[in-house]
Amino acid sequence: MTAFLDVDVRPILRAGGEPFSVIMAALARLAPGEGLRLYAPFKPVPLFDVMASKGFAHREAELEGGEWEIRFMPDNASLETAEPAADAPGDENWPEPSVHLDNRDLDPPEPMVRILAALEQLAPGQTLHALLSREPVFLFRELSRRGHQWRGGFTPQKEFYQLTVRVQA
Template structure:
């Protein structure tokens, strides 16, 4: 679970100031794996791309009076957690993928259709890898229903979801 430090830039914004340097200074003070909880008087959409370039995913929610809370979570933490869980679950002995799919240019549901079709062709214990633009949340129950195991996470830049699937 990610630990967050709070940065409330609402007073700076209300006073007509520019809080970007305060946010970047707070970012520099974060410990490895730590996230940033930002409070702002507006949804800080331009900041999302800046933080993605620095390796942070975001989740936002509106507050009262048009204000916003945004959680910036280090993407590496998600990958490290997935890797740790995988190592503990015996995923570290998986073979190299027999099939490699790049589904980043496809629109849903085509990535799921391609992955399931390829997975059904795998031999016992074989794996496939797939690159996607987003986390395939609707695919996971389908894989589990068919007896497949899977491991996935976003790359550090947050642009690609890497999925590995192993046949039963």
């Protein structure tokens, strides 16, 4: 039976906040075999792909008032076939980026379009560095689908998101 860490993002969203970093921080605290139980005021469909890329299957249940409980459980089948995460420890030997993009002033989907187009011009193993105004959650699935690896995170002041992508070797 899976043990769950509960995360309720409803108050964060009602206050106008962005809960993604809270969800990812909770995910990082999970012990092997543990799951994450998320409470949200809407069905967080974009999060399903992000969590699947991290090896989690989900089950969803609609609560009263249109709110949702989503249980993310380790998906052992996907973990066995998943590519190693780009930010895995011991994977520090990435070359300096060949391309630098500043996408902070662009509205979606422009940053994703620019990044994917630039990656098409790079040779296997080369890297691209991009600055974004938000975490590119929809881009991650496409990068995985194309076999690329990535690292990313917000600056300490949470001013913008830095993303480095390595083209499939």
